[in-house]
Amino acid sequence: MRKAPGLVDFIFWLIAIWIVLVRFVDIKYFGRETMKIHPEVFRDWGRYSVKLLSAAGFLYLLAKILAHLDMI
Numbered sequence: 001m002r003k004a005p006g007l008v009d010f011i012f013w014l015i016a017i018w019i020v021l022v023r024f025v026d027i028k029y030f031g032r033e034t035m036k037i038h039p040e041v042f043r044d045w046g047r048y049s050v051k052l053l054s055a056a057g058f059l060y061l062l063a064k065i066l067a068h069l070d071m072i
Contacts, residue, residue, distance in 0.1 A: 009060075012060065013056070013060075016056040017053075020049045020052060027042065027045050
């Protein structure tokens with residue numbers, strides 16, 4: 001357990017960004033629909049991206065705080 005950013009931190013953020021990019025490709029090239037059977041639009045993708053990256057940032061910050069306090 002290290003408190004400084006390292007490979008695991010890089011992989012965490014790489015996966016978070018990868019999920020956003022995969023969803024972009026899903027909408028743009030495969031024309032996926034929402035659960036309400038409406039075509040997905042890029043506005044929805046933007047909201048999804050903000051929510052996902054905000055959640056990832058919150059969890060990352062929480063993990064760093066807990067590591068700093070030696071709680072994990």
